Amino acid sequence: MNAPLSEISRIPGLKRIETFSRDEMGALCMERTRAVYPHDQVYGRFCTIEEYIDCPPDEVFAYLADVRSLEEWTWSTRGFEATDEADLLVGWDRLADDTRIWCRTVANAAARTIDYHCAWDQGRALWMIYLMRVIPAAVVLNRPGSVVTWTNCRHPFYDHNPFPEAAPDDRDTWVGDLWPFFYAGHVVEMENLKKILEFRHASGLPMRPWTD
């Protein structure tokens, strides 16, 4: 079972041990490993955060896959209600005045992925995507509980609102102007998520009290 080296050797710029030695790889990694990294290098194009949560993965998944959880663990999204379209909800993002937010949750129980497809102001193009995944900490950290990852990608609409006519007339905030603060803001919300789930799990409380 050998890689087809003759074909791979035609691809320019690859760094593979056959042609890029341990010494070369070591030197390159030393060069690229820094004491500090600029904000834009880490969080400019993508924004991923990760957290350990002391709550079983199936509980964390079921919580996140239920859109009502957003009203608890996010700082500012509230009041989601059904729309005419199946699985598409509309609520408010109280981050800004008079701002509606549409959301469709796409979850995969086997992979424990939960994607929130959202948008401000209109619900036709859901381009603000929060990609989350729940991983059993037993597997990746050798302890009970869950690891949650959360990635956002810098969609070009963050830089240019394509639906300005849908925005409230007097609103002076655009969600994309806040991209530089997504790292900090999402950490606050991930901390909320961790506190809620760990509190309920440790107390034996229902994880989703609204379903009772």
Added chain:
Amino acid sequence: MNAPLSEISRIPGLKRIETFSRDEMGALCMERTRAVYPHDQVYGRFCTIEEYIDCPPDEVFAYLADVRSLEEWTWSTRGFEATDEADLLVGWDRLADDTRIWCRTVANAAARTIDYHCAWDQGRALWMIYLMRVIPAAVVLNRPGSVVTWTNCRHPFYDHNPFPEAAPDDRDTWVGDLWPFFYAGHVVEMENLKKILEFRHASGLPMRPWTD
């Protein structure tokens, strides 16, 4: 559809707009957003990297889900062969002398997740887990192609090899000692992945030539 505020209010330390104002949230986010971040803060407990690849998501997924791809895009894992156990392969990590690496690939086509469950020296406890996911760039970046995310979690075995008796006698390298260089090393391998997939996709070549 309102969150159960009476119960949530019992959970200490939450930052929600009802009790944590826009001004307070703005100040906190300003405080936590820095010009630079220390290596350990970003890559100490978890190591995630993300990349855009100009190749359709189903092609990227099929490539990564085929374990033979590792022999192309990784710097140092080579020569995977079947073992007696279904789906468990064993190869060599040429990063270190005489080092065997076991690997089981767990993929979910619907969520496009690909997890490599690996370990050096023995194949009973697969604790080195590479969590990858392929996302359609059309959805998250409004362009053709794929976004690939890759997360590693700092399993405690990185810090203490639990199977020293399985290691070659004279090996002076332990994979966990390299954790600080995972960020840099994985970026090199992600660059390989991007170059291979973009080259073949742009040239109309077979994406997995070993299947022909």
